[in-house]
Amino acid sequence: MNRRGYFISLEGPDGAGKTTQQEILAQAVRSLGLTVTCTREPGGTALGDAVRTILLNPAYRNMTILSEVFLYAAARAQGYREIIGPALQRGEVVISDRYLDSSLAYQAYAGGADENFVLGVNLKAIEQRLPDRTFLLDLPPQDGLARRAACHRDRMELKPLEFHRRVREGFLLLATRFPERITVVDAALPEDEVADFIWRQCRPDLQSLTDSTSL
């Protein structure tokens, strides 16, 4: 591996169980003796968390799609510079709960923003560092949203079901376009089966990272 560290992102609809899988995976990676940094988007830094409260606040229901693209990208740029980049530089394993594929699925595919523009802005934000592996926890949107109490839905979750259907389509399309990076996981399976599947997929790469760091 010529790049430093190892970078995993978890993607999928709201309520797919990404946060739980992040915790389980982090524990498994640590059991190999590797150092793990977990982060989430939008957020993870003070600035990112502040941007997150704007993005998810239902009061901003008239937010334009372009504002949305820039705000997610701003949180991402900060997260890359403050957390992800340095952790990879130290040779750590980074696990991010969402990353740039979310912007491609939510803002471009479902939200109608120009895809090349969204990609360009975000590649700049992440200094061109795509994840080594991405797991797409796929779930019908109504199942994911049902896991969230209706009265606690944020600005994104309050978008119509049709929007969330397009998000899912967008994610699946990305998986067919980048099959070497993105692996689709059936998030309707029991939690431990999802975790086992993810672990089986990335263990060999992580094992070789252990071997190379112990040289």
Ligand code: TYD
């Ligand atoms: P969050 O509560 O983190 O959702 P989840 O727990 O399901 O991951 O809220 C993040 C919301 O922001 C979620 O609805 C997805 C959306 N989002 C985008 O639209 N674009 C992005 O680039 C990112 C990172 C998230």
